[in-house]
Amino acid sequence: MKNLKTILLITTVSLITSCKFQDKESISDNQIKRYEKQILLFQKEYSIPGLAVGISLNDSLIYSKGFGFSDIENQIKVTPNTPFRIASITKPFTVAVLMKLVEDGKINLDWKIKDYYPDYLGSCERILGYFNTDMPEYSFLLNQYQPNRDDITLKHHLSHTAEKVPGESYKYNGFLFGMLSDVIETVTLSKFDILVDNLIIKKLNLKNSLSSQLDTSKPNVIKSLAKPYIIKSNGTFEIGEYPDLELNAGAGIISTVTDLMKFDNAINQNLLVKESTKKEQFQPLILNNGDISPYGLGWFTQKYKGYTLIWHNGWQPNSYSGLYLKVLEKNLTLVLLANSEGLSAPFELGKGDVLSSDFAKSFLELVINE
Numbered sequence: 216m217k218n219l220k221t222i223l224l225i226t227t228v229s230l231i232t233s234c235k236f237q238d239k240e241s242i243s244d245n246q247i248k249r250y251e252k253q254i255l256l257f258q259k260e261y262s263i264p265g266l267a268v269g270i271s272l273n274d275s276l277i278y279s280k281g282f283g284f285s286d287i288e289n290q291i292k293v294t295p296n297t298p299f300r301i302a303s304i305t306k307p308f309t310v311a312v313l314m315k316l317v318e319d320g321k322i323n324l325d326w327k328i329k330d331y332y333p334d335y336l337g338s339c340e341r342i343l344g345y346f347n348t349d350m351p352e353y354s355f356l357l358n359q360y361q362p363n364r365d366d367i368t369l370k371h372h373l374s375h376t377a378e379k380v381p382g383e384s385y386k387y388n389g390f391l392f393g394m395l396s397d398v399i400e401t402v403t404l405s406k407f408d409i410l411v412d413n414l415i416i417k418k419l420n421l422k423n424s425l426s427s428q429l430d431t432s433k434p435n436v437i438k439s440l441a442k443p444y445i446i447k448s449n450g451t452f453e454i455g456e457y458p459d460l461e462l463n464a465g466a467g468i469i470s471t472v473t474d475l476m477k478f479d480n481a482i483n484q485n486l487l488v489k490e491s492t493k494k495e496q497f498q499p500l501i502l503n504n505g506d507i508s509p510y511g512l513g514w515f516t517q518k519y520k521g522y523t524l525i526w527h528n529g530w531q532p533n534s535y536s537g538l539y540l541k542v543l544e545k546n547l548t549l550v551l552l553a554n555s556e557g558l559s560a561p562f563e564l565g566k567g568d569v570l571s572s573d574f575a576k577s578f579l580e581l582v583i584n585e
Contacts, residue, residue, distance in 0.1 A: 241272075242270070242272055242277065242547075242582055246581050246582060247270070247277075247278050249581055250270075250577065250578055250581050251268075251280070253573075253574075253577045253578075254266065254268060254282060254574070255282065257573050257574055257577075258282055258283060258557075260573075261555075261557035261558070261561055261573075262446040262450070262452075262555065262557055263282075263283065263553045263554075263555050263557040263558065264283050264284055264287055264444045264452050264554055264555055265281070265282070265283040265284050265285045265292075265293040265297070265441050265444075265553065265554045265555075266281070266282045266283055266293060266551060266552070266553045266554075266558075267279075267280075267281045267282075267293050267294070267295055267297055267299070267471065267472040267551070267552045267553075268280055268281075268282070268295075268472065268549075268550070268551050269295060269472035269473065269475070269476050269548075269549070269550045269551075270547075270548070270549055270550075271476045271479060271480070271547070271548040271550075272545070272546065272547050272548075273546050274479075274480045274483055274484065274546065276473070276476050279295035279472055279473060279476075280295065281293030281294040281295060281297060285297045285439070285440075285441035285442065285554060286441070286442050287442070287444065287452055288442075288454075291439075293441065293554075295471065295472045295473045296423055296471050296472075296473050297439065297441050297471060297472075297552075298423050298424070298425075298436050298439055298440045298441065298469050298470065298471050299440070299441050299469070299470070299471070299535055299537065299552040299553070299554060300428070300440070300443070300457070300458060300466075300467075300468075300469055300529075300531060300534065300535040301468050301469065301470050301475070301529050301535070301537050301552065302458070302466050302529030302530055302531045302535050302536065302537060302559075303389055303465060303466055303527060303528060303529040303530060304468070304470075304475070304527050304528070304529040304537050304539050305462070305464070305465060305466045305467055305468040305529070306389075306392060306464070306465060306466075306513050306514075306527055307478075307482075307513055307514060307527055307539065308411055308415055308468055308478070309392075309395060309396070309411075309464040309465070309513060310373065310496055310512055310513025310514070311414070311415060311482070311487045311488060311513075312399065312407075312410050312411060312414050312415065313373070313395065313399060313464075313513075314488045314492050314495075314496060314512070315414060315487065315488055316399065316402070316403065317492070318488060318489060318492055321402055321403065322369070322398075322399070322402055323369075324368065324369045324370040324373065324512075325368050325369070325370065326368060326369050327365065327366070327367065327368055328367050328368065328369055328371075328372060328377075328394065328398060329362065329365075329367070331369075331398040331401050331402060332394060332397050332398055332401070333397060333401060335362060336362050336363065339357060339360070339362040340362075342357060343357040343358065346358075353390075356388060356390040356391070357390070357391075359378040359379055359386075360377060360378050360388075360391060361378075361379070364381065366381050367381045368381065369395065369398060370500075370512070372391050372392055372394055372395055373392070373395065373512050373513060374500040374508065374510055374511065374512060375387050375388055375391070375392065375508075375510050376500060376502065376508065376510075377391050378391070380503070382500075382502060382503045383502060383503045383504070384502060385500070385502065385508040385509060385510055385567070387510070387565035387566075387567070389465040389466065390465070392464055392465045393463040393464050393465035393466070394464070395464035396462070396463045396464035396465075397463075399464070407462060407463070407464065408426035408427055408429075408430065408462045408467075409426075411426045411462065411468070412426045412430075414487070415478065415481075415487065418486075419474075419477050419478060419481050419486070420477070421470065421474040421477055421478065422474070423436055423439075423470070423471045423473065423474050424436070424468065424469060424470040424471065424474045425437070425468070425469040425470075426462050426467070426468060427460060427461055427462035427467045427468065427469070428440070428457065428460040428467070428469060429460050429461060429462075430469075436469060437469075440469060441535075441552075441554040442454055442554060443455040443456065443457060443458075443531070443533070443534030443535055443554055443555070444534075444554055444555045445533045445534075445555070446555065446557075452555075455533040455534045455555075456533065456534065457534065458531040458534055458535070466529070466531065470552075471552070472550050472551075472552055475539065475550045475552075476548065476550060479539075479541070479548045479550070483546065495511075495512060496511055496512040496513055496514055497511050497514060497516055497523070497525050497543070498511050498512075498516070499511050499516045499517075500512075508567075509566070509567025509568070510567060511525075513527075514526070514527055515527055515528075515564075515567055515569065517567065517568065517569065519570065519579060519583065520583050522542050522543070522544050522545065522583060523542070523543040523544060524540065524541070524542060524543075524569055524579075525540075525541040525543060526538070526539060526540040526541060526569045526575070527539050528558070528559045528562075528564040528565075528569075528572070529552075529558075529559065530556060530558075530559035530560060530564070531556070532556055532560070533556060534554070534555070534556065535552075535553065535554060535555075535556070536552075536553050536555065536556045536557060536558035536559040536560065537550070537551060537552045537553065537558055537559070538550070538551045538558050538559070538564075538569075538572060538574055538575060540569060540575055540578070542579070542582070542583070545582070545583075547582065549575070549578050551574055558572075558574060559572075
């Protein structure tokens with residue numbers, strides 16, 4: 216009898232725990248509808264002409280929708296399959312390629328970048344000279360970087376800790392991150408866009424994605440690419456300029472909400488790198504003084520109400536923006552892509568706090584109630 220009571224007690228506790236867990240891992244239609252209303256308000260507030268949204272739970276796409284227009288002039292509406300330039304959301308693709316090469320023993324993150332970047336010192340000097348002379352507003356990208364040092368590693372570039380004394384402080388720098396594609400090409404003797412195509416886009420059958428806007432293999436993707444827009448002072452939109460058409464480690468990929476969810480599933484299921492490698496990417500870097508950086512290896516990482524947030528934003532000024540947010544313990548992912556800078560520019564996300572984004576904060580407040 217005592218054993219029967221024990222069994223019943225354990226069973227009851229298990230059922231309660233199971234129900235509680237299941238409740239935590241579900242999202243109601245009401246929550247989604249409330250978030251959709253928030254999106255519409257934010258779209259208007261931040262002057263976003265076209266926006267695609269996707270939500271995935273337990274590797275299933277439970278919500279996807281387009282808002283506004285990918286082409287205002289021709290009244291073409293955004294859908295979940297509308298291609299956008301994803302800007303710095305390219306970085307999670309890069310780290311997937313790079314860490315696979317690490318697993319294969321072809322790259323070591325402790326290598327000094329000067330040994331694997333062609334004409335390293337000369338290139339840095341020429342680029343900084345160009346910035347200072349012709350584009351002084353961008354000189355900050357290199358004027359605190361000291362390429363003559365002998366202790367700047369690939370990991371420093373991958374974690375945005377390469378400036379001043381390497382590893383001493385975090386400062387988001389997409390330009391320095393972009394140097395990693397040159398390193399990858401030097402080591403593999405293969406073009407970076409080909410590696411991205413073979414190791415991710417083709418492998419995962421991302422039908423509406425391209426490694427860059429120069430890729431002509433899918434004319435329909437280029438044809439349906441959302442046009443970039445700038446908001447004018449009178450509140451109307453005008454077509455902006457496309458960012459650099461080439462791919463580098465920091466930016467350049469074209470993708471859709473639907474394809475990014477496939478990419479996300481591959482991350483969750485360890486189809487790109489091993490579980491241990493993935494965990495390494497998601498761990499915040501510990502700085503030289505013991506402080507915790509908001510960035511790991513190719514991903515931002517932070518805590519919210521006990522949950523682990525892994526995320527990245529994308530921002531091409533006057534053209535495109537995006538947000539890719541994972542809540543690890545819930546196996547929950549939010550992806551947003553836009554054809555203006557409104558998803559990123561107002562929020563200073565490079566500082567490392569995704570809660571500064573109204574789009575992220577409102578979503579998290581809806582789905583995390585504990």
